[in-house]
Amino acid sequence: MYRTIIFDFDGTLIDSEKLVQSLFPTIIDEFNLTHLSKYALSDFKKKSLKQIITEFKISPLLIFKINKKVQEEVFKKIPELDWQEGVLQMLEMINSRGYDQGILTSNSRKNVDHFLSSKQCELFSFIASSKHLFGKDKALNQLIKRKKLMKREVLYVGDEVRDVEACLKIGIDVAAVSWGFDDEKLLVDVKPTYLVKHPKNLLECL
Known part of the structure; x- marks a missing residue:
């Protein structure tokens, strides 16, 4: 049925949530978002990006600037980041079955290349980056x-x-996938083709 599997990067393949959480106070200070200081990162996981923009009164332009800041910090911390649990084994299994694997992400190509190089991973035949958070x-x-x-x-x-x-x-x-950033209930509500709760379960969709 499928020949090509394209992956998102942050949250889907790599576990960057703790890093984002550690950056939260810095982002609040740097971008003058003191009205968000009473919230935890878990509060944002329960809302889509569009809901965050509307309910927390953050402009799309500011979201873009915050995303750029996070990408810069991710690059510095790449050696400390790792795959989501079970993801590498999943990728190796998909590769062994002959599927073509690629990445399309809103993160920078530089960050993706840096991470894959640090892990000596050659499982992807192509990598693409989109700067537009809403243009995927x-x-x-x-x-x-x-x-x-x-x-x-x-x-x-x-x-x-x-x-x-x-x-x-x-x-x-x-x-x-339910192991990433957005809460599982949010994902269920938008009716994806599949809801995957563990990396090994993705193999059942292929």
Whole structure:
């Protein structure tokens, strides 16, 4: 059924949540978001990015700046980051079955390359980066056309509501993973093709 599996990076493949949590006070101070100081990162996990922008009154431009700041800090901490539990074994199994694996992320290509190099990982045949947090549907379409893929043969794997929405918008199947950033209930509500609760369970979707 599927020939190509495309993965999100942060939250889906790597465990960057503790790093983001440690940056929370710095982000609040640097971007003058003192009204958010009473919240914990867990409060944001229960809301989609669009809900965060609306309910916490954070502009899309500021979200972009915060994301850039986080990416810069991620690069510094790459040696300290690791795969999500069970993910490397999952990737190796998918690779052994002959699937083509790639990455499409809102993180920088530099960060992805740095992480994969630090782990001596050569399991991905392509890596693409999209700077637009809300433009993943366009980035996916462009990637599919550039790689000359058939949509029915592509499965995207991500951990956020916006990942699911992007895939549904362009008509490709999507596996939403519950071990990443967005809360499982949020993911269920947007009706992904599959809801995956452990990396080994992704193999059952292929």
